[in-house]
Amino acid sequence: MTARWLRFAAIAAASLALLSRPAAAQQILRDAETEAFMADMSAPLVQAAGMEPRNVQVLVINDPNINAFVAGGQYVWVHSGLIAAADNVNQVQGVVAHELGHIEGGHVIRYGEGMKEATGITLLSLVLGAAAIAAGGAEAGMGILGMGQQAAMGKFLAFSRAQESSADLAGARYLSKAGVSGKGSLEFFKKLQNQEYRLAIPQDDSYGRTHPLSGERINVLREVYTVDPAWDKPMDPKLEARFERIKAKLVGFVSEPSQTLLKYPESDQSLPAHYARAYAWHKSAYPDKALAEVDALLAAAPHDPYFLELKGQVLLESGKPADAIPPLREAVQLTNQPLIATLLGHALIATENDANFAEAEKVLRNAIARDRENPFAWYQLGVVYEHRGDLPRAALATAERYSMMGEDQMALRSADAAMQGLKPGTVDYLRAQDIAMVSRAAVEQKRKKR
Template identity: 90%
Template sequence: MRRHFAGFRREVAALPLQAKFMPRRASPAADACPTPILARSGMRRRWFRMAAIVMACLAMAARPAMAQQILRDAETEAFMGDMSAPLVSAAGMEPRNVQVLVINDPEINAFVAGGQYVWVHSGLIAAADNVNQLQGVVAHELGHIEGGHVVRSAEGMKAATGITLLSLVLGAAAIAAGGAEAGMGILGMGQQAAMGKFLAFSRAQESSADLAGARYLSKAGLSGKGSLEFFKKLQNQEYRLAIPQDDSYGRTHPLSGERINVLREVYTVDPAWDKPVDPALEARFERIKAKLVGFVSEPAQTLQRYPESDQSIPAHYARAYAWHKSAYPDKALSEVAALLAAQPHDPYFLELKGQILLESGKPADAIAPLREAVKATNQPLIATLLGHALIATEDEQNFAEAERVLRNAVARDRENPFAWYQLGVVYERRGDIPRAALATAERYSMMGDDQMALRSADAAMQGLKPGTVDYLRAQDIAMVSRAAVEQKRKKR
């Protein structure tokens, strides 16, 4: 069974890490591709090896990441939307089209990877001291989106590849003429020049995003203090890693000190420089930060960071998750009781209570708080949890409500595999096998399992009436999945 972060989490595969916020010790390609030292013997064979290494190094500059977990949570997504909306509008984009999502990764980082999505690592949120620091990071990433930097990264790759190919041709000619050492020198200099070209292009994009982010903060009437404070955090990290502070050559990002010096001149003269942080937004930030820490950290670490002596709302929130993860439902519910005593009708506190009850084997008790939370928010992630609780009671009288709740949830958030799974379960329990197969097809299609999506869609069409909405949807899934399966087969 999937673990819930007051909702659920799903896998996302291969996110290309262009336009990253955090500065690096050096470029990934430079770290992974040392220049080989070639001997005279077997020169031609090693020359081809050298060429392959050079091309691989350039390709790695935009290599994809390993699959990472996206943390989905109703309260966090609502906060991220509200926190970023003024910045998105200032960047000339529509807030409803831009999403700021959280990835379960302890690294202090954020990036964009195509589309209007900003990916923020959980480690960055945990490290931020206030919401203004987070807004500074998001403003920078919006600068990458507005500037089209992910798409334009191909320009930098093209220029670097051109230098590499030219050096390969010249090096080959020199080697063929008997000048082996000269040829190797040309190849080495070509590799260095190509990498330098690409890294300079990357640094220029980062500087452009910094200034764009400053414009968005100013237009939104938000202080740039948080942005500078966060860059100072990154600078302290560079000091700890003993990164030289005199030259940013060989790096994908300018040094944090360089960025601070440039941005300080921009921020300190802005009218919003001394504008205080919105206290209501700051309180929401402290809540989502605490619940995130409670969810992703080891319980012992959470309890150390938020000790029993701390009776604040964020501390109760964090400890509730820590105790729940440790399989102490009574202690977790005690923390939730303290939260509800302070704010009896808070939908997210009610959601957490329902989640703990459901996952500790008391689905019937979870229904009432989850119903109230859904009524207050109409949030599809919470509705999915309610549907799960209704089904888990194994009471047929609850299945009609579960179907209604889950159909409403997937209508407003189709990218929710767990909701489709639960909907398939309730269809199967009610004897509607064709629609159970269609829900399964939706789930597998979303998860990227084209073979299973195709099988399930074909099974659904066998029982659905041709021409209906559900039949046409199953037909669409089957068509797309069949094409994907055939494409993969041809590549083998």
């Protein structure tokens, strides 16, 4: 897992699902356990920043680079590569605190201010340069143009560095207020500094960069963090244990199985290692080995909802949907998580047993009520409607799905088809009408651009 234009990738029904966001050309990893962990980990920081935790989401993107960013709204996007590179939960908290500083500072909105100033310098240099050229001073005119572009870029880069420094200090303030140590923040900046060394980035001057050099940031923040009362406060052991699980899970899902098995060899009998290997074996199409790892997890924690979810996923995607239903039912009962409920709905439908379709509709409708922005849930609900002969609502579910995926033409066709069979004035009819109106406007806009 918010504004998500999502579509499921090859492993569409996976509990750890890979989704694409066409607008940002990014792939979002949606997973019930990961999203719950990110929410709990960041909640004290969000509150310290004066924001409401339920309105802020920290989501993971499938990208091996060490990065995190904000891009509008109250959403923090963290790359899977950053989680894999982090040594502990405190380091991730430091990064999230920094990104919250960008949100509180309105830096995405103010980005236009920096661009405006830089553009003003560029336009002025164009006017002066053109005047010089017209007066016969071609060489002088070209010099003015070149200096103007350089000055504009320098102005914008300085603006960007100022925003980054502001977010650093804001993040330090949130960590302090939340009673979270800044050690992880400094440790992570040191990781970035080592990366800069490997890339042979000069360490004497940050001019010409969008971010201050990591060494500069470390020197400033060290003075702030080391005198803070929370500096020597230990990490929450339960939160750290959850982080180790999440990290192993992500590594198992996004990495090549051979790499996962090197990082988490059979000799490692810890819960995170079993977790990572379960995904590695499942990706390699060895369901028996994957289930053996899951059973080891359940032997240690028989009613852990996320271990039950994984068992259901492996069974479902190994062609045993009926066997997947009991563990998934229990996982839904324990968590009420819409992503897990969607997986249960898929398993019920995949049995092709008519007796299971009523339950599938119930769990899918409940899942969508709590998370409307899950295209795969809409797809499954459409299958249920079509199975019972309710073609207008099947078309409406399809319209919802295509609308989230950014497929405006298909969303429009499906919404129009839904309205043909729905009673005017009903909630479903009005929803189909809304999708049709928005999709039609988007289609017309694309047509004008072409």
